[in-house]
Amino acid sequence: MILIHNANQVVxxxxxxxxxxxxxxxxxxxxxxxxxxxxRDGKIEWVGRAIDFNFGLYSEVEIIDATGKVVLPxxxxxxxxxxxxxxxxxxxDLRIKGFTYQQIAEMGGGILSTVKRTREEPKxxxxxxxxxxxxxxxxxxxxxxxxxxxxxxxxxxxxKILEVANELNGNPxxxxxxxxxxxxxxxEFKGRKDDYVKFxxxxxxxxxxxxxxxxxxxxFCEDGYFTPDDAEKILNVGRRFGLLPKIHAExxxxxxxxxxxxxxxxxSIDHLENISDEDIQLLSKADSVAVLLPGVSxxxxxxxxxxRKLIDSGVPVAIATDFxxxxxxxxNVQLMMTIACTQMKMTIEEVITAVTLNSAGxxxxxxxxxxxxxxxxxxxxxFNVADYRMIPYFFGINHIDAVFVRGKRVGIKASA
Ligand SMILES: [Zn+2]
Numbered sequence: 001m002i003l004i005h006n007a008n009q010v011v012x013x014x015x016x017x018x019x020x021x022x023x024x025x026x027x028x029x030x031x032x033x034x035x036x037x038x039x040r041d042g043k044i045e046w047v048g049r050a051i052d053f054n055f056g057l058y059s060e061v062e063i064i065d066a067t068g069k070v071v072l073p074x075x076x077x078x079x080x081x082x083x084x085x086x087x088x089x090x091x092x093d094l095r096i097k098g099f100t101y102q103q104i105a106e107m108g109g110g111i112l113s114t115v116k117r118t119r120e121e122p123k124x125x126x127x128x129x130x131x132x133x134x135x136x137x138x139x140x141x142x143x144x145x146x147x148x149x150x151x152x153x154x155x156x157x158x159x160k161i162l163e164v165a166n167e168l169n170g171n172p173x174x175x176x177x178x179x180x181x182x183x184x185x186x187x188e189f190k191g192r193k194d195d196y197v198k199f200x201x202x203x204x205x206x207x208x209x210x211x212x213x214x215x216x217x218x219x220f221c222e223d224g225y226f227t228p229d230d231a232e233k234i235l236n237v238g239r240r241f242g243l244l245p246k247i248h249a250e251x252x253x254x255x256x257x258x259x260x261x262x263x264x265x266x267x268s269i270d271h272l273e274n275i276s277d278e279d280i281q282l283l284s285k286a287d288s289v290a291v292l293l294p295g296v297s298x299x300x301x302x303x304x305x306x307x308r309k310l311i312d313s314g315v316p317v318a319i320a321t322d323f324x325x326x327x328x329x330x331x332n333v334q335l336m337m338t339i340a341c342t343q344m345k346m347t348i349e350e351v352i353t354a355v356t357l358n359s360a361g362x363x364x365x366x367x368x369x370x371x372x373x374x375x376x377x378x379x380x381x382x383f384n385v386a387d388y389r390m391i392p393y394f395f396g397i398n399h400i401d402a403v404f405v406r407g408k409r410v411g412i413k414a415s416a
Pocket of ligand 1: 081
């Protein structure tokens with residue numbers, strides 16, 4: 001048994017059985033001043049005020065002194081594309097110099113350049129690279145990470161990516177694999193999008209499902225990529241094969257992704273930079289979590305999603321990194337928190353819920369993770385600060401002191 005003892009603040013984000021928090025509740029994070037957390041067999045056994053802990057009830061308790069520190073639930077990064085080969089700093093350089101996305105794509109850049117390199121990469125080195133990224137994520141406090149495929153775009157390479165995502169699970173952080181075969185149209189299907197959609201439906205989704213490689217099915221619903229009709233087809237087939245729907249919606253235009261997402265009962269609807277007021281109303285009555293990705297707007301110098309309006313309308317909001325080589329090469333959830341506060345006008349408390357409980361809700365694990373409550377998995381962070389508000393206040397600075405994954409303290413040194 002481990003007792004994280006006498007923290008200046010234990011931020012529990014208690015949900016009392018709720019899958020996520022919406023509206024005013026998103027800002028209720030339940031802070032215990034001078035609090036303690038008891039961990040037993042990888043789970044939270046007890047949480048409360050330090051002075052109320054009864055040492056007589058437990059023998060052999062290892063005490064971790066958290067005096068003056070802050071304790072939070074482990075972060076859940078609910079939207080990443082973590083498994084890929086190569087980097088695209090060249091495009092970053094060109095964009096700064098004024099080249100457009102279209103021009104860069106014509107020069108051989110964009111998603112398809114990463115697809116080419118990822119296809120060529122042997123599985124072992126893909127796994128090694130992804131493992132390094134997972135360790136970086138952990139060093140900033142991520143204890144569960146969702147990982148999308150989508151840089152293979154054929155059966156063998158989509159399988160390869162999802163196998164890597166599965167093999168990373170528990171080493172040391174938890175991974176949740178999502179099939180994103182509908183990320184872009186691969187070169188061999190150029191000009192034949194409908195054939196590619198049919199190929200995904202007839203061949204790839206059944207195989208991914210048979211091999212139990214993914215929990216969710218996702219699609220990039222955007223002008224020039226996949227239409228709302230494609231999304232409805234693919235996500236419904238995915239669901240029939242046991243993959244719950246997710247969708248990339250309204251990133252570069254208001255294109256109909258939210259309407260389809262709500263229609264198919266998506267567990268999360270992600271991006272929303274161009275969401276309309278009508279869509280916000282629709283979403284406020286649905287049970288989908290809106291996963292917002294502030295790092296992408298920051299990095300692309302693009303408009304932010306209307307987080308304030310979403311929360312005020314009662315939409316549950318999560319925040320994730322969208323880690324990927326094109327639009328967000330960061331795994332620092334703490335930095336995303338700051339950007340969400342300053343650029344999206346979310347309160348610090350709303351942001352804390354967004355990276356813990358609501359992110360857990362976006363990947364269907366809020367029954368076991370996302371808050372410090374009795375019976376949940378002991379994924380717990382200790383920060384070397386005295387007040388939780390200092391976490392986003394110090395931006396780009398990592399104040400993680402210790403990370404516990406399923407009750408085990410794990411090393412947090414990452415090679416960047
Ligand atoms: Zn994405």
